[in-house]
Amino acid sequence: MNSLIVLSITLPLLLALMALFESLRSGLIRSLPWAVLPALCLALLVNENLVISLPYGLTGVLLGIDETRRLFLLLATLLWGVAGVYAIGYLQRDVKQWQFSLFWLLTLSGNLGLILSFDALSFYSFFALMTFAGYGLVVHTGSSEATYAGRIYLIMAMMGEGLLLVGLLAAVYVAGVNPALDQLPLAIANSSSPVLISMMILLGFGIKAGLPILHLWLPLAHPVAPVPASAVLSGVMIKAGLLGWLIFLPLGEMSLTTLGILVVVLGVVAAIGAALIGICQRKAKTVLAYSSISQMGWMTMMVGLMLLEASLAPILIPLVALFALHHGLAKGALFLSVPMNTGRTLSWLWVLLPAFSLMGLPFTSGLLVKTAFKRETIEIVSQHWILAWLPGLLSIAAIGTCLLMFRFLGCLTKHPSADSIHFAQRGSFVLLSLLSGFAFLGLPFLGASVGIELTHEVAFGAVFPLLLASLLFLVGRMLGFNLPNIPPGDLLIPIRSVMSHLYAVSNDFVSARYEVSLQRMTLWLNEKKTRYQDLVAPEVIETAMRKQVVWIFLGLAVSFVAILRF
Amino acid sequence: MALLAAFQIHHYFAHQLDLQKRIWWRFWLILLGLTLVWSAGDLITLYVAMEIVALGVVGLIALGDQAESYRSALRYLKAVLLGTLSFLIGSIIIWGVYGTVSLSALQQQIEGTGLTGLAFALITVGLVYRAALFPLHSWLPPAHGSSHAPLSALLSALVTKASFYSLARVWLDWGDLIGSELLAQLLGILGALAIVWGGWMACRQSELKMLVAYSSVNQVGYFFLFFPLIIGVSHEVAVLAKQGVILQVISHALAKAALFMAAGNLVAAMGSKYIADLSGMSRSMPLSLLSFGFAGVSIMGLPPSGGFLAKWYVLQASLLSGQWWWIPVLILGGLLSAAYIFRIFSRSFLEECSVKPIKPVPKILEIAPMVLALLAVGLGLLASTPLSLMTIAMVVTDGHE
Amino acid sequence: MATNSLLPLWVLATSLVVAFIIFTIPEERFKLRSFLNLSAAVIKLLLVMIMTWGVFQGVFYETHFEVAPGLEFSLKADPLSIVFAGLSSVLWLLTTVYAIGYLEDSPNRSRFFGFFSFCVASTLGIALAGNLFTFLLFYEMLTLSAYPLVVHRGTQAALRAGRVYLIYTLSGGALLMLGVVMMYLNYGEMPFESGGHFQQVDVAEYPMLGFIFFLLIAGLAVKAALVPLHGWLPSAMVAPAPVSALLHAVAVVKAGVFGIVRVVYDIFGIEFAYMLGVLVPLSILASATIVYGSIRALYQTDLKRRLAFSTVSQVSYITLGITLFGPLGTIGAIVHLVHQGIMKITLFFCAGNYAETLGIHRIDELDGVAKRMPWTSMAFTMGALGMIGLPPLAGFISKWYLGLGALESGMYWVLFVLVMSTLLNAAYFLPILHRIWFRAPHPRWLSSQPVKRVECSWLLLAPPLVTAVLILLLGVFASWPMSPFSWAIFMANQEYGL
Incomplete structure (x- = not known):
């Protein structure tokens, strides 16, 4: 069993290593469906809950499986596996298919790994692996839209990483160094600032889960990827954020009324707002991306309710x-x-x-x-x-x-x-x-x-x-009735224009000041320089000293005597 | 020291035999004089010894092949005469008042009357002039800069020390009795000015040997920080200051000699005395430059050299006596020395120029500066031997008192 | 016992002696020189490994003799020095390999390798220094021996950089010396001892000690490139790539930081420093440096310059960690000392490879370079991601512990600094990675396919690959008993008496 858990995560990584060798690259894409096999076995065949420990990894790695994770693992393996088969057909004429497969396998490993993690560091590690390898899937086509979407994806992902870092640090710190994940919710509930920590975690995972305003990358990135990648992005990877919430938030340990209501409201906004914007879209995949945000809104509502009322969690x-x-x-x-x-x-x-x-x-x-x-x-x-x-x-x-x-x-x-x-x-x-x-x-x-x-x-x-x-x-x-044409990424467009305007203004301001002060400085320096050159050069002083040596000598002697008498 | 210098002279002038002959007697003359200075027990012997040294030195300087060296020899002669004259007058006054010129005898009798004060001032000024303290240093750079390199090494390393040594003896013996703190401070301030001015001038020189010569002015300044730190301070401070100055004297002698010799080699190799022509020398004369560098470490007062330990002690002494104003001087001096030492290096590392043909310099000439420089650097690690010697000497003197 | 007391000396001697021998080797004896260099590096590594094992077993290594009354020259091996000595000896070996490949057919190699060995000897001396005086000794020796390396190219720009370098470091050295002198004068001999010397000291002494602390840190901060004393570092990047690598990862910058570690932990003692109230200003300074360095890096168009500013920022992580009062911050600082070195050296190796093989210096020339040099690009990616601090790479482990340390010491704003720096790091590294991997390659690269099977000389390729693998392993297997991370925990426990 233990080796099955490890194998579930490492098999995709080992397969990814094949990309290092040119001769093996062409066959790489055929391995995609097989990569999920151990994990699928794990999800279907292992009924017990278990945790294994790998003490040398990170600060002590714990891997395992329980009921919630089993459902997520089932989803992940099914979708990744089927989409993997699909990819074999979809990318058959793509010259860069090995590159796609490489990122696919890495992302897959990250996704499976985060589901199976039982400690914060490995969860975070696999989360990051999934996020950053996912970038390769998003920009795979290399079109300008894909590049743009990839940029936004990365920017938002980094912000998520940053928020998450703070949230996880706080969560782990209150639970003692390197706790198992199942102790975290209780520790957060007992800490002095559960609301703050929960908020960080909510926001950190919220970017992946497409919370309103944090969703900006999603309708851009999901549609531009190759179809099988879109499927896993929207189908499974988006759920990593949800899983994060379920694992880290103090659900069932305490009721956080205000925060709960806030989250419910956010969920409602996502569910309805995304639907409204989504029906204005022109492309099938973008509509689906908005639908994902909308559906995630439902799940956000559920999380909000659990925050609101601890008894609902079970x-x-x-x-x-x-x-x-x-x-x-x-x-x-x-x-x-x-x-x-x-x-x-x-x-x-x-x-x-x-x-x-x-x-x-x-x-x-x-x-x-x-x-x-x-x-x-x-x-x-x-x-x-x-x-x-x-x-x-x-x-x-x-x-x-x-x-x-x-x-x-x-x-x-x-x-x-x-x-x-x-x-x-x-x-x-x-x-x-x-x-x-x-x-x-x-x-x-x-x-x-x-x-x-x-x-x-x-x-x-x-x-x-x-x-x-x-x-x-x-x-x-x-x-x-004609629907308005809202470009994908909705709020991103006004935000971008505001940002670029601000940037331009501040840049003008700074550079103008900078120029002026630079000019002043140069003038000042030049002035000093000419004045300095007008001064008598040290060599001249030196020669004068040489000529006046007797006088200096006598002067010194007299002053010595004077001091002595003094 | 002298041994290595002799070695160097021998090889430096290997091709000018007649010149060599003329050097040797002057060389021995100087050595004789120096030995006399070190062992002199009274003022007159000191005077005579210094005259002997001066004679030899004038001869040596005049040996340079251009008219300029004659001029600087004459200037040196003038300086020496003026300095020793002043010293002589001072001594005569002392003799007239106390009837003796023996240093140890005078130590018991001397007291701070006006006439003695005048004599003391004259002796001090005379010796200060000979030791080339700012602002009476102007004879030194041309004299050292225009003579032959091994000779400059000798001059710089030993001869100025002789005057300083005499001055230190006089002050150590009488300083507490008739010197005043103010006077000591004045000497210190002059030393500080010398450090800054010498360093600054060294940074401005265009000739390699003149740079090294001004570096001497700069370094001599350090010696004079000694006086404010032994007069009117606690015993502890004085011990520290003495240790510092002894180390400074030794390491400066070694390092400066190495600098002059290495500079001589470089000048000989590039066939030009200008720093600007040094570019690309790091390829052709690595060993000389390396010795220049090692010696430079000591001059800059960076560890593990003797110069560093000296600075260490002087810093401690000035901190302990509360005379914090010497600290910026010491730091500034160190940075200025670094500035002029690295001027040479940054020039010689320059690769963007056509490589000029160089005159090969016998390898054997590069050995002596290397040995000297290594000694100067090693002094920092092996300082306990000379220092313990000195401590014994001090214990003896203290017991004597 | 004799071997135990001489071992630190031997470790130094391996490179010092080689330095002198190399100076005398004629320029053309390429093979002999390489052999000497490599064998010295390997021997040193072995000796350090023996010493590491010994220290782990509790053996005490010390060499000392009296330089002058009251001044002791002392070399000893304690866990902290092992961390630094181990780092430098491993990276020295790699850099030597790299430098041999990098400087193939270039002039002045004897000089270069001579000073190179000198530089490493000084670094090892700094690592093994047993008291403040010995530390100062090697610290200045390092300043001087690095100068010829910085100006090695001999161009006007290099010389200018050398001048800037000297002005900064020598001034810093002067301040440091003043601090050390005052320390010795007032408190006597200063061996490095965990816990420091000032557990029981009168409150009346606090201003004096505060002033000395200021002097020492100001002196060390120049090399540690804390703002506003960082100016020399970006200009020194004109040096050849192996030198930059060494400068940024092990030798000069690290020496400064290591000094700060020593001063805070082993001279003042962290608890006393905390009581003295000097930690918070230092941490503010370090934070300012972290943010400032990252922002400046963002605006650089030259690859090495960007890396240089990144060093300014990253090295201050270590200082920041030191100032976080608590074992977790200490762990973060010590681990970052090692991890940052390995990551930064990888990046500089790769930058050197790009420059040497394809003549790339500017970032906008990097488009699609992965097609031509995939292995180098992989190593670069690993280094860059590690720098950002992405889990599970080496940089993350240290960042994580810094974060925990911040929470432990109650300095919550440090978290903000860490996040800010992570984002900025991403902002200046990820676009580079995008260019390397996802942009269409420059036609020039494709026309210049490698003649040999590998993309560039093995000597240039192997070191960054080794360090890249290390970045991954040190992160993934951080808790392996002999890893830097475990050492750091061991040390932190010692320092705080746990």
Whole structure:
């Protein structure tokens, strides 16, 4: 078991080493699906919770697996594996495919590693590995958009790293040097400033999880990557932030009312705001990216509720993990579908399956998690009057999700059709699409595990947003309502212009002052120099001394005598 | 010291045999004089000894091949005569008052009357002139700069020391009785000025040997910081100051001799006396430059050289006596010395120039400066021997008192 | 016992003797010189390893004799000196290999390698110095022996840089000497002892000690390149790459920082320094340097200049760590002493490789250079990411402990400095990495494909690769018992009596 855990993380790294040798590079891409194999075995076959310790690593590495991590690991391995197969087909004509595979493997290792980490340093290390190797995936195409998106991605990622550093430092410090991760929440709860530490952690992981305002990089970076990379970016890697929250925040240990409400509000803003901006997008992948932000908003709300009310944590944590699994598979499948438009009817079925799941229609995993979530909110709403609007907003968010899906399907029809599609691509897409709709088969027993049954009420609640959304869509269509064209990265554009303006102004200011003072200084120096040259040179003094030596001599003698008499 | 100088002279003038003959008697004359100075017990012997040295030196300086060396020899003669004359008058006054010129006898009898004071002042000024303290230093650079390199080495290393030694003896014996703190301070201030002025002038010279000569002016200044630190201070400070000055004298002698010899080699090799022509020399004359560098370490007062330890003691002495104003002088002096020493180096490391043909210098000429320079540097690590010798001597004198 | 007491001397002698021999070797005897250099480096490394093992076992190594009454020359090996001596001997070996490759067919090699050995001997002397006096001795020796290396190229620019270097370091040396003299005068012999000498000292002495502390630190700060005394470092980057590497990673800059470590821990004692109230001003200075250096680095277009300003910033991490009162900060500082050296030397090796193989000096010429020199670029990437402090690389371990130290000492604003510096480091390193790996290559590189199988001479390639691997290993396996990190913990426990 122990070696399986280590192997899960190191196998992708070892495969990545193949890139060092030119002769092995061409075959590298075929290894992508295999790289997740040990981790998949771990997720499926190992039922016990275990932690192993590697004392020489970092400041003492702990790796292990528990229930929450198992769900995340399952998501990661499924999506990475399927997308890996897809990549073999998608990149078959790409000359730089070995480079893509290299970054893919590194990112994969980081992602699996962070899921399996049980100590803060290795979590952070793998998080960083995933983030920075992910840059290689984002800029892979080398287009100017990709480069730009990559830059924004890096800038935001670095800011995240910085915030995270502070948050983790504080968290680890209050728990004693190098604690196991499961002790952290309690230690933070007992520390003197749990709110501050929690806030740092929220913000640090928030960049990855696409919290509002911190999301700016996301709609830029996710769409520009090659399709399989987009799928894992939006499907799994975005969840690393969520996992971070679940692991580090003092969920279930204490209730932080204000912070909780703030996080819930942020989640709502993300869920609705991203949907609003998303339906104004022109490209299928960008719509999907906004949809991811919107869905992450849901998960953020759940985290907020747990912060708000510690007692909710035992119920909501598995639910969030399940939500993540559901969203990851569905979003992955949707991304993979983007270049699959061959005009055949059958392929539409495979696209609709995950889309429906995301909308939360009956018989899907979406219905399961969303219903369960709504049920939990009812209770909390009664306790905090300030959250009374939450159920209503949740419905609006659900409508938004549906509208986003319409928009996506609309964009998809306009997407240029691919001439030929590799069988690996097609096969993997279908597989993932099926997986994402696994609730068709799994609902009875999964539903029972979270206490949800498909009653008429529930079904209606699930279909209602879809109906309303269809109505809105049709009305909008009939009225010929034109959506505003909001460029991807929304707020980034005004922020950038403000920043560049500020920069220009300050630069002008500084350089003007600098120039003036430089000129003054030069003038002053020149003046000094000429004055100095006018002075008698030391050599002249020296000669004069030589001539006056007798006088100096006598003067000295007299002054000596004078001093002695004095 | 003298042995190495002799060695050097021998090889330096190997091709000018007749000149060599003329050098030797003067050389021995100087040595004789110096030995006399070191062992002199009364003022008149001191006077005679110094005259002997002066005679030899004038001869040596005049040996330079240009008219200029005659001029500087004459100037030196003038200085020497003026200085010794003043010394002689002072001694005569002393003799007239106390009827004896024996230093040890005088130590018991002397007292601070006006006439004695005059005599003391005359002796001091005379010796100061001969030791080339600022502002009476102007004879030194041309004299040292224009004579032959090994001779300059000898002059600089030993001859100025003779005057300083005499002055130190006189002051050590009588200083407490008739000297005054103010006078000592004045000497110290003159020393400080010498340090700064000598260093500054050295930085401005365009000729290699003149630079080294001005460096002597700069270094002599350090000696005179000795006086304010032995007069009117605690015994502890005086011991520190004595240790410092002894080390300074020894290491300066060694280092300056090495500098002059190395400079002589360089001048001979490049066939020009100007610093500007040094460029690229680091390739052709590495050994001479290296000895120049080692000697320079001592001149700058950087560890582990003797110059460093000397500075260390003087710093301690001035701190302990509360005369903190010497500290900036010492630091500034060190930096100025670094400035002029490194002028040579930065020029010789310059590669952006056409490499001029150089006259080869026999390897054997490069050995003596190296040995001297290494000694000067090593003195810092092996200082306990000379210092313990000195301590014994001091114990003896103290017991005597 | 005899060998124990002579071992430190032998460690010094290996390079000192070689220095003198090399001066006398004629310019053309390339093989003999290389052989001498390498064998000396290997022997020294072995000796240091023996000593490390000995110190680990609790053996006491000391050489001392009296220079003058009250002045002792003393060399000894304690854990801190082992850290520095180990670092310098390992990096010296690598740099020697590199320098042999770098200076192939260039003039004045005897001089270069002679002073090179001198420089290392002084560094080792600094590491092993057993008291303040001996430290001062080697400190100044280092100042002088590094000068010929800085001006080695002999161009006008190099000489100007040399002058700047001298003005700064000699002035600093003078202040240091003054401080040492005052220390000796007032408090006698000053051996380095963990815990310092001033546990029981009267409050009336505090102003005096504060002044001495100021002098000592001001003197050392010149070499440690603390703002505003850092000016010499960026201009000294005109030196050949191996020299810059040595200067920035081991010898000169580190000597200054190491001195600060010694003064704070082993002369004043951290607890006394804390009581004296000198730590906070020093930490503010260090923080200012960190931020200032990074900002300046951002605006440099010359690769080596950018690296130089990065050194200004990074080295102050160490000073910052020292000033954080508490074992965690100490661990961070000591670890960074080693890690920064290894990372910076990698970067300079790589910069040298680019310059030597393709003539690249400016950053905008680096576009796509990874296509032509992938291995060098990999090493550079490793160094740069380590500098930013990305986990799990070496730089992260030290940054992490500095952060913990900041929390421990309650100086929360230091966290802000660390984050700021991380971001700035990223801001000036990541664009370079982007250029190297993701930009379209310059047509010139592609036309100049290497003749041999490897991208450049092995002598130039092997050292950065070794150090790059070290960066990774020191981070990933930080807790290995003999790693610098474990040593630092060992030392911190000693210093704080845990």
